[in-house]
Amino acid sequence: MKKISILGSTGSIGTQTLDVIRKNPSDFEAVAISANSNVKMILEQIEEFKPKYAVMYEESKAEELKSLLPKGCETEVLSGMEGLKKISSLDEIDVVLTAVVGMIGLVPTMCAIESKKDIALANKETLVTAGELVMKAAKENGVKILPVDSEHSAVFQSLNGENKRDVEKIILTASGGPFRGKKKEDLINITKNEALKHPNWDMGRKISIDSSTLMNKGLEVIEAKWLFGVEAEDIDVVVHPQSIVHSMVQYRDSSVIAQLGCPDMRLPIQYALTYPDRMETDFERLDFRKASQLTFEEPDLETFPCLKLAYECLKAGGTYCAVLNAANEIVVNEFLEDRIGFYDIPKYIKMALDAHESIENATLEQILKIDLDTREYVKKLIDNN
Known part of the structure; x- marks a missing residue:
C-alpha cells in the first residue's frame, strides 16, 4: 500500500x-x-x-x-x-x-x-x-x-522505453480554451465568467483563467524543459480542441509516439501514484468509432501573447520565469476580482519582466524574494492605474 x-x-x-x-x-x-x-x-x-x-x-x-x-x-x-x-x-x-x-x-x-x-x-x-x-x-x-498534468504525463508515457538521445521534439497539445478561434478585438471586453468556462476540463478558477490566456500552456512549456531536459526550441505547442491526444514525442527517425485517452484527470493522477505499474479502472474508454475527427492548429500568439511571453522567458533564462509566474498569479487574481481587463493580464506581466534584472544560478532564497518583490511591484502598478 x-x-x-x-x-x-x-x-x-x-x-x-x-x-x-x-x-x-x-x-x-x-x-x-x-x-x-x-x-x-x-x-x-x-x-x-x-x-x-x-x-x-x-x-x-x-x-x-x-x-x-x-x-x-x-x-x-x-x-x-x-x-x-x-x-x-x-x-x-x-x-x-x-x-x-x-x-x-x-x-x-x-x-x-x-x-x-x-x-x-x-x-x-x-x-x-x-x-x-x-x-x-x-x-x-x-x-x-x-x-500529474495530463500533457506531461502523456510525454512521460511516450518516452517510456525510448532512448532520450533519440528525442527530436516534444509536442504539447492545448485545447485552445474557451476563446479558441477568437481574435483580439473579440476579447477586449471578455468577463471572468466567460473566461472560466473551459470546454473540456473541470479545473480550478486560476488554472481556468490561465487556460483562457494560454498562459497555462506557457507554464507547461517551461515545466517540460525541466522535466524532460530539452530546450525551448525543441518544445512545440499545437491546439487540439478535442483533448484526446494529450501530447506527443517526435523522434529523430521521424516517428511520433502519442498518448491518447478521454479527458479525465484521474488517469494521469493514478498513473503517477502507481508508476511503473498500471491499475485497472472503470474510467471511460476511448471509442475511435465515435472520435471521428482529430484536428490540430497553430496557436495564435498575437491573440494570446502570454504563451509567447513564456517562451521568451524560458529562452532568456535566469529568474525571468519566476517573475513571469509571480506577475501572472497577481494579475489573474485581479482579473477574477474585476479590477483589470483580460488584456491587462499580459500587459502587466510584460511590464514586470521589463523592469526585472535577472539573476543567474539563483538560490531558493533569492527566488522567493524575487517572487515577493514582483507581487508587490505588480500590485503597485495596478493600484496606480
Whole structure:
C-alpha cells in the first residue's frame, strides 16, 4: 500500500486524487491532507478518509477546524507553511502529491525531496520558478518527479522505453480554451465568467483563467524543459480542441509516439501514484468509432501573447520565469476580482519582466524574494492605474 500526503486536497486535482484513493482503498492511504481555507470540505474528507494529519494554511481556519472535529477524532490539525512542510516529510509516507495552486507549493516540495519522498507533481509553479534547483535536488536525493498534468504525463508515457538521445521534439497539445478561434478585438471586453468556462476540463478558477490566456500552456512549456531536459526550441505547442491526444514525442527517425485517452484527470493522477505499474479502472474508454475527427492548429500568439511571453522567458533564462509566474498569479487574481481587463493580464506581466534584472544560478532564497518583490511591484502598478 502506498501512503500519500496530498497538498491541496480540496481543489480539483486533490478531490480527484481522493476519488482514485476511494476506488482503491487497499492500494492507497491518504495519510495527510491540506487545504487553504475550505473548512467544510476538508472536514468531510477527514470524516471519510481519516487521515493522521490535516493542514489548514490559514491559522484561523485551523482553529475553526479543530473546534468542529467530532469527539474521538484522531486527526491532528496543523497550520501554515510549517504544517505543509511537516506533512511533506513524514517518515511513513511514500509519495507527496502537490496540488496546491501557486508558489505556496515550492517550499514543501523541496522539503519532501530533501526527505527523499517521490513527488507526484501537479503544482506548475514549482518547476516554473525553480526548475533547475528542484531537478538537481531530486537527482541528488534519488527522488522521482512524476508528472500529474495530463500533457506531461502523456510525454512521460511516450518516452517510456525510448532512448532520450533519440528525442527530436516534444509536442504539447492545448485545447485552445474557451476563446479558441477568437481574435483580439473579440476579447477586449471578455468577463471572468466567460473566461472560466473551459470546454473540456473541470479545473480550478486560476488554472481556468490561465487556460483562457494560454498562459497555462506557457507554464507547461517551461515545466517540460525541466522535466524532460530539452530546450525551448525543441518544445512545440499545437491546439487540439478535442483533448484526446494529450501530447506527443517526435523522434529523430521521424516517428511520433502519442498518448491518447478521454479527458479525465484521474488517469494521469493514478498513473503517477502507481508508476511503473498500471491499475485497472472503470474510467471511460476511448471509442475511435465515435472520435471521428482529430484536428490540430497553430496557436495564435498575437491573440494570446502570454504563451509567447513564456517562451521568451524560458529562452532568456535566469529568474525571468519566476517573475513571469509571480506577475501572472497577481494579475489573474485581479482579473477574477474585476479590477483589470483580460488584456491587462499580459500587459502587466510584460511590464514586470521589463523592469526585472535577472539573476543567474539563483538560490531558493533569492527566488522567493524575487517572487515577493514582483507581487508587490505588480500590485503597485495596478493600484496606480
